Amino acid sequence: MKTVKADVLIVGGGGAGFRAAIASRQEGAETLLISKGPLARCGASPMAGADLTCHGVGMREAGFFGEPNDSEEKFLSDIVHQGCFLNDQVLAERFVQDGPSRMMETLDWGCQPYLCDERAIFTSGIGIVDAHLKEARRLGTRFMDDTAVLELMVQEGQVCGAIGLDLRSGERILIDCHAVILASGGWHKAYTPVTGSKELTGDGVAMAYRAGAEVANMEFVTFACNVPLWPPIWRGSIVTYAMSLMCGGTLENADGERFLDRFDPEMVEIASTTEWNKSFFSFATALEVRAGRGTEHGGVYYVKGDTPWPEFEAKALRSYPDWKVKGADFSELGRRLRDGEGVEVAGAAEYFEGGVWVDERFASTLPGLYAAGECAVSLFGANRVAAATMEMLVTGAIAGKEAADFARTHPSASPHPTTARVLDDKITKPLRNRERVDVGQLRSDLQKAAASYLGPVRCERELVDFVRSLERMQQEVLPVLGASHEGQIYNKAWIECLELENMLTVLELSARSALQRTESRGVHYREDHPFSDNDQWLREIHLSLDRGERRSAVHPVRQGSLPLPSGRIPYLTMIHDMMRSHSDVGGHH
Amino acid sequence: MSDTVRFRVHRGLSRSEGEEGFQDFEVPLVRGMSVMDGLDYIYDHLDGSLAYYDHAACNQGICQRCLIQINGATGLMCQTLVTGDLTLEPLSTQPVERDLVTKWGRKSDG
Numbered sequence: 001m002k003t004v005k006a007d008v009l010i011v012g013g014g015g016a017g018f019r020a021a022i023a024s025r026q027e028g029a030e031t032l033l034i035s036k037g038p039l040a041r042c043g044a045s046p047m048a049g050a051d052l053t054c055h056g057v058g059m060r061e062a063g064f065f066g067e068p069n070d071s072e073e074k075f076l077s078d079i080v081h082q083g084c085f086l087n088d089q090v091l092a093e094r095f096v097q098d099g100p101s102r103m104m105e106t107l108d109w110g111c112q113p114y115l116c117d118e119r120a121i122f123t124s125g126i127g128i129v130d131a132h133l134k135e136a137r138r139l140g141t142r143f144m145d146d147t148a149v150l151e152l153m154v155q156e157g158q159v160c161g162a163i164g165l166d167l168r169s170g171e172r173i174l175i176d177c178h179a180v181i182l183a184s185g186g187w188h189k190a191y192t193p194v195t196g197s198k199e200l201t202g203d204g205v206a207m208a209y210r211a212g213a214e215v216a217n218m219e220f221v222t223f224a225c226n227v228p229l230w231p232p233i234w235r236g237s238i239v240t241y242a243m244s245l246m247c248g249g250t251l252e253n254a255d256g257e258r259f260l261d262r263f264d265p266e267m268v269e270i271a272s273t274t275e276w277n278k279s280f281f282s283f284a285t286a287l288e289v290r291a292g293r294g295t296e297h298g299g300v301y302y303v304k305g306d307t308p309w310p311e312f313e314a315k316a317l318r319s320y321p322d323w324k325v326k327g328a329d330f331s332e333l334g335r336r337l338r339d340g341e342g343v344e345v346a347g348a349a350e351y352f353e354g355g356v357w358v359d360e361r362f363a364s365t366l367p368g369l370y371a372a373g374e375c376a377v378s379l380f381g382a383n384r385v386a387a388a389t390m391e392m393l394v395t396g397a398i399a400g401k402e403a404a405d406f407a408r409t410h411p412s413a414s415p416h417p418t419t420a421r422v423l424d425d426k427i428t429k430p431l432r433n434r435e436r437v438d439v440g441q442l443r444s445d446l447q448k449a450a451a452s453y454l455g456p457v458r459c460e461r462e463l464v465d466f467v468r469s470l471e472r473m474q475q476e477v478l479p480v481l482g483a484s485h486e487g488q489i490y491n492k493a494w495i496e497c498l499e500l501e502n503m504l505t506v507l508e509l510s511a512r513s514a515l516q517r518t519e520s521r522g523v524h525y526r527e528d529h530p531f532s533d534n535d536q537w538l539r540e541i542h543l544s545l546d547r548g549e550r551r552s553a554v555h556p557v558r559q560g561s562l563p564l565p566s567g568r569i570p571y572l573t574m575i576h577d578m579m580r581s582h583s584d585v586g587g588h589h
Numbered sequence: 590m591s592d593t594v595r596f597r598v599h600r601g602l603s604r605s606e607g608e609e610g611f612q613d614f615e616v617p618l619v620r621g622m623s624v625m626d627g628l629d630y631i632y633d634h635l636d637g638s639l640a641y642y643d644h645a646a647c648n649q650g651i652c653q654r655c656l657i658q659i660n661g662a663t664g665l666m667c668q669t670l671v672t673g674d675l676t677l678e679p680l681s682t683q684p685v686e687r688d689l690v691t692k693w694g695r696k697s698d699g
């Protein structure tokens with residue numbers, strides 16, 4: 001097995017990983033970044049629209065019109081209301097404070113904005129990651145791509161290394177290091193349609209949990225609304241999501257009814273013009289589908305609605321000249337909308353609020369292990385409206401500095417060769433197992449189950465069944481799971497066997513948390529508990545593994561300057577209150 | 590009975606010329622499916638050992654890593670619509686790793 005050494009290992013080649021590498025190098029740490037996919041062309045980061053948010057005064061400092069009447073306090077208050085008060089307010093304060101610096105350096109490093117509003121610049125995810133990759137490279141970060149880190153190694157209670165797999169050659173790699181930063185993103189591939197790129201399988205969160213770190217808020221998943229389901233070539237694109245925010249349009253169920261008319265018009269208006277759209281429209285869509293008013297492929301129709309076509313088209317073409325979206329051609333979509341035909345759409349998993357629990361240094365409960373970006377617990381609480389692309393930069397910068405500091409002051413012993421052999425044995429097991437289970441079919445069944453039982457609307461009966469079936473797969477299928485052939489070079493079935501364990505873990509953690517949270521809040525709606533219970537549930541659910549035993553603990557959210565609400569309130573009333581308490585600052589956030 | 594199309598796919602650990610380097614698969618034709626969707630069908634239902642760039646595929650024309658030769662022309666697997674029979678070969682300008690996977694896009698040596 002090849003061995004590589006570094007002070008700090010960063011797992012993930014998206015925005016959080018690159019920004020962490022920059023900070024780690026600035027502290028002088030030898031920094032190795034390993035990415036499962038191609039650098040800056042995988043994960044969620046390059047797929048993002050993307051917006052970068054900060055308060056209106058920070059926007060002015062960065063040279064945009066911003067909003068002189070805005071303040072850190074107002075932005076924080078809006079973020080915490082949008083998060084339905086489940087935010088760690090200390091982390092949310094850091095987000096608000098550090099935003100302007102992260103925005104200015106991103107522009108300095110060459111990222112170009114094409115639009116702005118009071119609290120955001122709009123650019124592309126590719127623009128953001130390319131600028132950060134270039135800077136991380138300039139500062140001397142070492143990189144490995146198409147390589148998955150699969151297990152963490154712990155000695156004397158501290159992280160001392162990790163094992164990786166070169167996905168193209170099949171070679172295993174031992175990484176000997178003093179601190180690890182997980183920046184491995186979410187588990188989009190555990191759902192269908194997949195919106196992020198296909199390597200996002202919750203590896204970081206699952207390996208942290210196996211190594212003993214606590215995870216939290218796993219029940220919260222944000223679904224981007226209005227994501228096309230059909231035809232297959234459009235599945236998982238966010239083109240109609242972005243279009244609905246920019247150009248208008250509305251939703252119809254299979255009976256042709258404009259079902260949004262059944263909701264409070266003020267809520268629909270706020271959701272149509274801000275990034276509240278994700279949670280609210282995905283929720284409304286899921287209710288229709290569950291009530292049996294869904295389309296053939298399990299969604300609703302996105303139609304242009306009452307907007308006159310020339311106006312709709314002009315707005316669409318401003319962002320998507322010639323109906324081209326990056327490398328994809330959507331002229332057929334334009335034709336359909338013009339002719340009054342609908343496009344089948346539904347909510348699709350886009351952002352995972354849950355993840356590795358971290359303190360204000362972005363350290364996990366396991367010494368030497370840090371987390372940043374989407375794989376860390378979100379500072380947005382139960383629902384995200386402000387930019388995750390800014391969150392990845394703010395959290396990456398802190399985690400990078402802190403991990404480098406830890407590596408300097410707490411050098412660990414080299415990982416023990418016996419531990420490396422045991423883990424290597426585990427990784428290569430699917431090549432030796434005789435039972436050649438059809439892993440593609442298993443994964444596709446799992447994706448469908450996750451989309452129906454852990455979507456925007458949940459209930460006890462389904463969650464209990466789902467947890468049971470996940471546990472059954474963990475106990476009966478995983479130990480005998482074998483790839484369809486033994487070759488090590490680009491063996492997709494082998495990779496999928498390894499990913500399946502991680503997807504089962506994160507879905508199980510998510511389903512168990514969703515079951516335990518007997519209320520509805522933010523993006524978590526329980527049909528059988530349609531109330532936000534501020535007296536009982538302004539708490540985080542933390543899960544961990546202690547010598548093979550599953551542990552669950554409930555902790556009050558960390559409060560900062562904003563007092564917590566009280567009382568048990570119907571879900572939609574709570575959401576409406578949260579929407580309405582927005583400060584007097586305009587824009588989409 | 591649903592329509593099917595024939596996918597003639599390059600197999601092997603190095604570039605092979607001639608008929609014997611290819612394998613044929615019958616894939617149900619769904620309107621609006623991409624070449625990638627067809628390969629997913631083969632992998633899920635017919636042959637789990639098929640190698641094509643997929644482990645970090647974006648499926649949206651963004652990463653540009655799914656480039657191969659489609660009926661002789663360079664194209665993205667995820668953005669090329671299937672309308673009839675196809676011959677799929679690895680990108681002609683890159684060394685082959687296996688089947689349709691080439692070294693295209695790899696920056697580090699692992």
Ligand SMILES: Cc1cc2nc3c(=O)[nH]c(=O)nc-3n(C[C@H](O)[C@H](O)[C@H](O)COP(=O)(O)OP(=O)(O)OC[C@H]3O[C@@H](n4cnc5c(N)ncnc54)[C@H](O)[C@@H]3O)c2cc1C
Nearest residue numbers: 012013014016036043044045049149185373374387388389
């Ligand atoms: C389609 C889409 C559109 C979005 N649009 C927006 C938007 O407009 N605005 C916004 O604010 N947010 C948006 N988001 C969310 C936002 O993009 C993400 O939250 C953010 O980019 C996450 O950054 P990250 O660096 O933490 O993770 P990612 O960008 O997902 O990167 C994760 C990295 O980890 C790597 N990795 C995973 N597992 C392993 C492993 N085992 N070993 C090694 N590496 C591993 C991956 O290959 C990847 O390089 C969007 C998300 C999606 C999916």
Ligand code: FES
Nearest residue numbers: 647648650653667
């Ligand atoms: S998979 Fe990314 S461009 Fe085709």
